Amino acid sequence: MSANVTMIASGKGGTGKSTLAVLLGAELAARGKRVLLVELDCGLRSVDYIAGVCGKTVYDIEDVLTGRCEAGKAIVESPVYRDLYLISAPYSGGRIRPAALRVFVEKAGPVFDVILLDTAAGLGAPFEAALTVAHRALLVLTPDPVAMRDGKIVCDALTAGGCAEVRLLLNQVPPTLENCGVQNLDECIDTVGAQLIGVVPYSDEIRRAGATGTPLSPKGRSRLVLRSVAARMCGLYIPLVVR
Numbered sequence: 001m002s003a004n005v006t007m008i009a010s011g012k013g014g015t016g017k018s019t020l021a022v023l024l025g026a027e028l029a030a031r032g033k034r035v036l037l038v039e040l041d042c043g044l045r046s047v048d049y050i051a052g053v054c055g056k057t058v059y060d061i062e063d064v065l066t067g068r069c070e071a072g073k074a075i076v077e078s079p080v081y082r083d084l085y086l087i088s089a090p091y092s093g094g095r096i097r098p099a100a101l102r103v104f105v106e107k108a109g110p111v112f113d114v115i116l117l118d119t120a121a122g123l124g125a126p127f128e129a130a131l132t133v134a135h136r137a138l139l140v141l142t143p144d145p146v147a148m149r150d151g152k153i154v155c156d157a158l159t160a161g162g163c164a165e166v167r168l169l170l171n172q173v174p175p176t177l178e179n180c181g182v183q184n185l186d187e188c189i190d191t192v193g194a195q196l197i198g199v200v201p202y203s204d205e206i207r208r209a210g211a212t213g214t215p216l217s218p219k220g221r222s223r224l225v226l227r228s229v230a231a232r233m234c235g236l237y238i239p240l241v242v243r
Contacts, residue, residue: 002106002109003036003105003108003110003112003115004113004115004135004136005109005114005115005117005133005134005136006114006115006116006117006134006136006137006138006233007117007119007127007130007131007136007137007138007163008024008116008119008137008138008140009119009127009140009154009158010121010150010151011121011122011141011147011148011151012121012122012147012150013121013122014121014142015121015141015147015171015172016140016142016171016172016200016206017118017121017140018039018047018050018118019050019206019207019209019210020140020169020171021116021118022037022047022051022081022084022210023216023226024116024226024229024230024233025037025051025081025084025114025116026078026080026081026084027226027227028113028230028233029081029082030227030230031230031231032083033113033114034085034111034113034114035083035084035085035112035113035114035115036075036085036086036112036114036115037085037086037087037116037118038086038087038115038117039061039086039088039089040061040096040101040117040118040126040129040130041089041119041120041121041126042061042062042089042090042094042095042096042120042126044089044120045060045088045089047086047088047089048088049213050209050210051078051080051081051086052078052079052080052081052213052214053078053079053086054213056079058073059074060074060087060089060090060091060094061074061089061090061094061096062094065097065100065101065104071104071107071108074087074088075087080213080214085112095125096126096129098128098132101129101130101132101133102132102133117130117133117134122150122154123153123157127154127157128161131162132161134163135164136164136166136233137158137165137166138167138169138197138233139151139154139158139167139169140169141168141169141171141188141192142170142171142172142173143170143174143177143180143182143188144180144181145181145182148182148187148188148191148192149191151168151191151192152191152192155168155192155193156193166194166195167194167197168189168192168194168195168197169197169229170188170199172200172202173185173199173200173202174201174202175201175202185199197232197233198229198240199225199240200226201222201225203222205217205220205222206222228240
């Protein structure tokens, strides 16, 4: 049985894509899934810090894809989130080649239930490589005109590239959109052209989790929202509540 491969993309940077990649990976793992998160953003490494493995990795995805090491030597389990495994991007340099990534995913597929590919912001080599192997894409955007415009471009590229399922995940959503430059969430959905899978409210706790590599409160609102998104990713019907 092969893993479900989900690429996590964004338009512009700063949408919280990598933080949500780790936190959603953790929620999927909490549901009993064996999850591998692969960071493809070469030179802008962050998921190792967010997942608590900074300083505990020796090899990266560039080492694996070029054959410098076996994948098992680069995969590290998060000490913060059980059953969440990671391969980090290199600190500098590196290039994600579609053919090499495809071979890696084919080998890792039988070992994991879910493979998450954290791409670089916007379009480029990591995005194009991930698109060749992904079954689904999560498009992480913030509710503002620039993110929506860029998100539309990325969504169109995903659709044109043959991605069968594109879902919109709105992040850092404030209590009111009055000063965001968009009228409502329906405008965001219509502009991007993707089905909404979740709305993550602006949260100091999520920002702290991303900055310090610490888990969310088990009963906090942020954890409940991300738990619901993970459940929807698993095909469960969870009503979407937007406050």
